[in-house]
Amino acid sequence: xxxxxxxxxxxxxxxxxxxxxxxxxxxxxxxxxxxxxxxxxxxxxxxxxxxxxxxxxxxxxxxxxxxxxxxxxxxxxxxxxxxxxxxxxxxxxxxxxxxxxxxxxxxxxxxxxxxxxxxxxxxxxxxxxxxxxxxxxxxxxxxxxxxxxxxxxxxxxxxxxxxxxxxxxxxxxxxxxxxxxxxxxxxxxxxxxxxxxxxxxxxxxxxxxxxxxxxxxxxxxxxxxxxxxxxxxxxxxxxxxxxxxxxxxxxxxxxxxxxxxxxxxxxxxxxxxxxxxxxxxxxxxxxxxxxxxxxxxxxxxxxxxxxxxxxxxxxxxxxxxxxxxxxxxxxxxxxxxxxxxxxxxxxxxxxxxxxxxxxxxxxxxxxxxxxxxxx
Amino acid sequence: xxxxxxxxxxxxxxxxxxxxxxxxxxxxxxxxxxxxxxxxxxxxxxxxxxxxxxxxxxxxxxxxxxxxxxxxxxxxxxxxxxxxxxxxxxxxxxxxxxxxxxxxxxxxxxxxxxxxxxxxxxxxxxxxxxxxxxxxxxxxxxxxxxxxxxxxxxxxxxxxxxxxxxxxxxxxxxxxxxxxxxxxxxxxxxxxxxxxxxxxxxxxxxxxxxxxxxxxxxxxxxxxxxxxxxxxxxxxxxxxxxxxxxxxxxxxxxxxxxxxxxxxxxxxxxxxxxxxxxxxxxxxxxxxxxxxxxxxxxxxxxxxxxxxxxxxxxxxxxxxxxxxxxxxxxxxxxxxxxxxxxxxxxxxxxxxxxxxxxxxxxxxxxxxxxxxxxxxxxxxxxxxxxxxxxxxxxxxx
Numbered sequence: 001x002x003x004x005x006x007x008x009x010x011x012x013x014x015x016x017x018x019x020x021x022x023x024x025x026x027x028x029x030x031x032x033x034x035x036x037x038x039x040x041x042x043x044x045x046x047x048x049x050x051x052x053x054x055x056x057x058x059x060x061x062x063x064x065x066x067x068x069x070x071x072x073x074x075x076x077x078x079x080x081x082x083x084x085x086x087x088x089x090x091x092x093x094x095x096x097x098x099x100x101x102x103x104x105x106x107x108x109x110x111x112x113x114x115x116x117x118x119x120x121x122x123x124x125x126x127x128x129x130x131x132x133x134x135x136x137x138x139x140x141x142x143x144x145x146x147x148x149x150x151x152x153x154x155x156x157x158x159x160x161x162x163x164x165x166x167x168x169x170x171x172x173x174x175x176x177x178x179x180x181x182x183x184x185x186x187x188x189x190x191x192x193x194x195x196x197x198x199x200x201x202x203x204x205x206x207x208x209x210x211x212x213x214x215x216x217x218x219x220x221x222x223x224x225x226x227x228x229x230x231x232x233x234x235x236x237x238x239x240x241x242x243x244x245x246x247x248x249x250x251x252x253x254x255x256x257x258x259x260x261x262x263x264x265x266x267x268x269x270x271x272x273x274x275x276x277x278x279x280x281x282x283x284x285x286x287x288x289x290x291x292x293x294x295x296x297x298x299x300x301x302x303x304x305x306x307x308x309x310x311x312x313x314x315x316x317x318x319x320x321x322x323x324x325x326x327x328x329x330x331x332x333x334x335x336x337x338x339x340x341x342x343x344x345x346x347x348x349x350x351x352x353x354x355x356x357x358x359x360x361x362x363x364x365x366x367x368x369x370x371x372x373x374x375x
Numbered sequence: 376x377x378x379x380x381x382x383x384x385x386x387x388x389x390x391x392x393x394x395x396x397x398x399x400x401x402x403x404x405x406x407x408x409x410x411x412x413x414x415x416x417x418x419x420x421x422x423x424x425x426x427x428x429x430x431x432x433x434x435x436x437x438x439x440x441x442x443x444x445x446x447x448x449x450x451x452x453x454x455x456x457x458x459x460x461x462x463x464x465x466x467x468x469x470x471x472x473x474x475x476x477x478x479x480x481x482x483x484x485x486x487x488x489x490x491x492x493x494x495x496x497x498x499x500x501x502x503x504x505x506x507x508x509x510x511x512x513x514x515x516x517x518x519x520x521x522x523x524x525x526x527x528x529x530x531x532x533x534x535x536x537x538x539x540x541x542x543x544x545x546x547x548x549x550x551x552x553x554x555x556x557x558x559x560x561x562x563x564x565x566x567x568x569x570x571x572x573x574x575x576x577x578x579x580x581x582x583x584x585x586x587x588x589x590x591x592x593x594x595x596x597x598x599x600x601x602x603x604x605x606x607x608x609x610x611x612x613x614x615x616x617x618x619x620x621x622x623x624x625x626x627x628x629x630x631x632x633x634x635x636x637x638x639x640x641x642x643x644x645x646x647x648x649x650x651x652x653x654x655x656x657x658x659x660x661x662x663x664x665x666x667x668x669x670x671x672x673x674x675x676x677x678x679x680x681x682x683x684x685x686x687x688x689x690x691x692x693x694x695x696x697x698x699x700x701x702x703x704x705x706x707x708x709x710x711x712x713x714x715x716x717x718x719x720x721x722x723x724x725x726x727x728x729x730x731x732x733x734x735x736x737x738x739x740x741x742x743x744x745x746x747x748x749x750x751x752x753x754x755x756x757x758x759x760x761x762x763x764x765x766x767x768x769x770x771x772x
Binding site: 031032033034037059060065066067068069070071072073074075076080136137140141142143144145146162163165166167168169172173180181183184185186 | 437438439440441443479480481482483484485486525528529530540541542543544545577578580581582635636637692724725727728729730731732
């Protein structure tokens with residue numbers, strides 16, 4: 001159990017599936033050294049096969065008694081997809097446009113297919129996924145080498161590559177299949193919640209680059225953070241598949257709005273909704289009802305009165321409100337652990353629970369006296 | 376009366392199976408240089424090979440569903456093992472049958488390597504209190520040498536080298552310079568997976584990276600099986616092998632059945648005799664007296680509620696499975712475990728994996744086994760239990 005927990009909230013009503021987060025992550029971390037096939041961040045179409053293929057059926061996680069469940073390790077060719085490239089350089093010489101290998105499977109192979117019949121009742125939504133940095137991680141519990149640890153200071157789950165021996169039990173243990181085997185170095189690797197960025201006052205790359213501004217980042221115990229408000233105050237953000245028992249720390253605002261269905265003549269069926277509640281129950285458990293009720297009520301309130309803290313919050317006006325990092329806290333941790341404290345490279349987002357007490361830290365502001373934060 | 380006689384007869388036959396424990400391996404003194412010995416070295420012509428059985432590790436079960444299905448009914452494997460020494464160095468060769476050659480590839484996530492390991496006890500002065508066979512135990516350190524068949528592996532940040540981990544497309548290099556960069560990167564990979572570790576129990580295993588172990592290991596596939604060799608100094612910072620006999624344990628992995636880590640086959644502590652007729656050999660392969668049938672009954676009464684005894688019994692998370700205990704645990708170890716359950720505590724599962732079934736509790740930083748002390752058992756009954764548990768092992772393939 002970590003002392004504090006850094007968390008992310010993703011608003012699924014706003015995700016447009018543009019994959020900017022995916023690209024931000026890939027260029028930052030996974031475009032090299034055996035990580036090419038990995039997507040620490042991916043956006044999949046739900047309902048769909050997901051990435052890796054049918055990950056929800058591959059086991060892992062815990063049963064009600066708290067026992068780790070057996071899992072299946074996905075296969076590179078069949079389940080993740082071997083990354084391919086095209087012969088751009090040869091095109092000038094008159095060659096035809098060819099992939100370097102015959103693609104047979106890859107992430108988003110079934111993008112935008114969804115379920116239902118067009119145009120009567122077809123539907124889908126996008127589900128962006130990163131490592132959930134669980135409070136009770138399946139990967140950590142599966143490791144026979146104690147190579148996976150949860151950082152005490154912020155709950156980020158990391159692999160100690162020195163201890164990791166490449167056994168891959170962690171992949172079987174993670175019900176989200178968000179830890180990957182790097183065959184080139186024979187070790188497991190995963191999303192690191194961009195901790196080197198976070199420690200320097202920058203939100204994770206996926207969150208900062210998100211054009212839909214769907215991702216909020218902050219500490220769960222920081223009552224002024226938007227993640228705290230969404231998860232604990234309004235209880236509209238819920239972990240994915242809470243039934244897996246890992247207590248995930250990436251939370252989702254469930255999709256509340258979907259168009260009405262059409263009848264055989266193409267006329268709107270009043271009061272109908274395309275998105276079956278059963279699907280949302282499967283993903284988010286029974287809490288999803290309360291979340292949807294609150295969201296709808298606040299939406300109505302906003303329409304009628306123009307006031308709603310929750311709606312304002314979800315509109316996500318300012319990055320500096322959405323991301324609330326805690327630089328002073330990280331400086332303190334570094335000091336206590338005898339580590340080299342990292343100087344912040346960006347002060348706009350550092351206004352966490354403990355940073356607020358350090359107003360005299362003038363990073364870039366040159367006497368302005370305010371250490372970041374939009375107030 | 377007739378019934379009693381037949382029971383005794385059955386017990387007698389079973390007892391004689393228990394007697395046929397693997398004997399010692401004779402280390403042959405040679406005058407050759409043993410610095411870099413491989414399976415092709417001429418020195419093995421003078422060596423004396425002994426048959427040693429390796430039993431499937433079934434003490435704990437892992438969470439890989441496919442691997443568990445593949446290893447559902449594991450059989451034991453018999454290997455031929457020899458040892459030679461010259462006073463400064465000692466070398467081992469292990470030959471084992473394996474119908475498939477499995478290499479761990481750099482472009483696949485589902486390939487597992489065939490390989491082997493040789494384990495030494497740092498302190499073996501008391502043969503009745505050797506380290507736990509699975510990577511040692513608290514306060515009883517072991518040294519393990521591992522070799523497996525891999526293609527080139529690129530260690531992350533080897534020597535703090537970040538430059539060579541950059542995506543070639545993100546360097547400022549073009550043409551010839553880029554080709555040279557890629558060549559440099561390729562040269563960093565290491566195809567020899569030889570590793571040495573020290574361990575004091577599961578999960579404590581730590582790689583020796585400072586070069587303080589002077590060992591050399593090779594592995595090669597020949598037709599229908601593997602030959603692996605290890606040569607090492609007889610004395611280093613971790614172990615001193617100058618003795619009449621030394622306890623050595625061997626393990627092999629079968630990549631075809633997704634073997635890695637605990638999904639392996641292992642011997643018990645085996646006496647490698649530099650001189651004939653040692654106390655160690657007697658302790659490790661000596662006769663186990665006791666009535667096996669009575670032992671079976673006693674085990675059912677005292678042990679079966681927490682331990683899985685035979686593969687037919689339901690697996691239990693309460694304690695280590697005993698289905699192959701007779702294959703890889705010595706009689707002394709079994710006895711010690713019953714008399715002093717906390718002397719050697721097998722850490723077992725990652726404690727988060729089965730939080731309701733802690734095999735031990737930490738008291739003042741010491742592991743205290745949750746197993747009750749069985750030292751109240753009568754000596755004869757204890758012998759019966761040991762005799763029975765020594766019969767618990769898989770058949771040979």
